[in-house]
Amino acid sequence: MSGGYDGATKIDASLLRTAFILVLGTFMATLDGTIVTVGVDTLAEEFDAPVTEIHWVTTAYLLAVVAAVPASGWLPDRFGGRRTWLAAVAVFLAGSALCALAWSVPSLVAARVLQGLGGGLLPPTGQALLARVAGPHRTGRLISVVGVVPLLSPVLGPLAGGSVLAVADWRWLFLVNLPVGLAALLLARRHVPAPPPSARGVPFDVRGAVLMSPGLALLMFGLTMYGDRASASAPAAVLAGLAMLAGFAVHGLRTSGVPLIDPRMFARPPLGAAALALLMLGAAVFGTMFLLPLYLQSGDGLSAFQTGLLLTPQGIGAVAGSLLVQRIIDATPPRRLVLTGLALVVLGTAPFTQLADDPPYAVIAGALLVRGLGAAMIGAPVMNLVYSRIDSAHLARASGALNLLNTVGGTVGTAVVAVILNSRLDARGTDVPSAYADTFWWVLAFGLLATTAAARLPGTPPAAHPPQGKR
DSSP states (O other), X not given: OGGGGTTOOOOXXXXXXXXXXXXXXXXXXXXXXXXXXGGHHHHHHHHTOOHHHXXXXXXXXXXHHHHHGGGGTHHHHHHOHHHHHHHHHHHHHHHXXXXXXXXXXXXXXXXXXXXXXXXHHHHHHHHHHHHHHHXXXXXXXXXXXXXXXXXXXXXXXXXXXXXXXXXXXXXXXXXXXXXXXXXXXXXXXXXXXXXXXSOTTOOOOHHXXXXXXXXXXXXXXXXXXXXXXXXXXXXXXXXXXXXXXXXXXXXXXXXXXXXXXXXXGGTSTTHHHHHHHHHHHHHHHHHHHHHHHHIIIIISOOOHHHHHHHHHHHHHHHHHHHHHHHHHTTTSOHHHHHHHHHHHHHHHHGGGGGXXXXXXXXXXXXXXXXXXXXXXTTHHHHHHHHXXXXXXXXXXXXXXXXXXXXXXXXXXXXXXXXXHHHHHHHHHTXXXXXXXXXXXXXXXXXXXXXXXXXXXSOSSOGGGSOOTTOO
16 A cells, blocks of 8 residues: 555545544544443442442543543654554553453443543544555545544444443443454554654653643543532642643743654644634534533433434534535635534534523434534544645644644533533522523634634645645
8 A cells, every 4th residue: 555655646445444444443432432421320320339430430531531642643653653553452442341341430440541541542543644644635535534433422422322221231331342443453454554653763752741641631630520519629630730731831842852742833823723723623512512412311301312313413414514525625725614614513503502492302403413514624624734734754743732632622621611511500590401501602602712713724725735844
């Protein structure tokens, strides 16, 4: 598959096969973040533990993902993209098997941490490897398809989790990963190319890792505790996390070596605008996918499976949007695509600000269809913009930075709306729909803030700008 490096524009069968194999890893990692949420009550009953304790099963996975993503740039540079991806799949599968064998809540939480460390590496390493194999002239069309997977996980997670628990016990929430992961390992060893490491001699940024990964984990932990109203230590955790991240920023700007994530990378236009747009997109999209299922299950009394069915139109919209973007991404200015997508996301969010009026399910389904279509028009153009302007030697670190921003945006957005929701529930009392409607106004504001960043994106197609270092 050496043709992947020559700048050819044709997407052949071997490249599609590579994309399919790599997307299996992303699919496992993103789906696992949501499939377990429907089993919280089942796990609480199985382990005879309070729901607040069981929530650590999902929180531990999320914290491990956030802690792992920063290293996803250095590892492929040192060991190679395919080797890193294969190792991440193996770690994820080991964590999945240990989850299924767990005998207590602490053992399950520990296994989820291992699973999250592998899961956090899969999307960025897979995207960087695919971008390097495809070359700058084919990356956009592939990323537009691959990028739809994270948008589908909030839809497919409740459906898959509800279906599994309907016919099997809770252990199969984790065992279902094993056949998919093993197939991905076998196929990748046979069919996925192995580009040579681009920076084998670059030392690992130990100081940056000590500051960044624990800083992110502390920040996420503190915000999660704020949302759960369960810990007086939440403010201290948030402040400590912010202080460590500030320390990392200073280190990244001053170091003479190669930082774990180079903050200077996004100081150059248009990458700074792209980063901000991706950050706010994560907040807007995942904030809604936290609030709406919670409202439908706690406010309207739907089951997890019924909620998943009602969320299905967002997945349909995301697939339709990705197919559209795949056709036009190389010839359409990123600014136009992203602003159009954001407009659709805002339009699709607006009905949720009226939940107090009890809108029909048909309106909710239609709004989700519009949101899915819009969301698919945002992430792929932003990522393609970065990948098309970054030299192949820096793809792994750029991919790690992009995925980190999207993950942090989604996590922080979810935590922030959880805090706002608790505040509005306290203020509204028994008027639960109004509390949710109030919170959705904030989600709408995230989308509007993203448009300010998107307006600074380039107004010319990616094809007009060759990658840096390849002019």
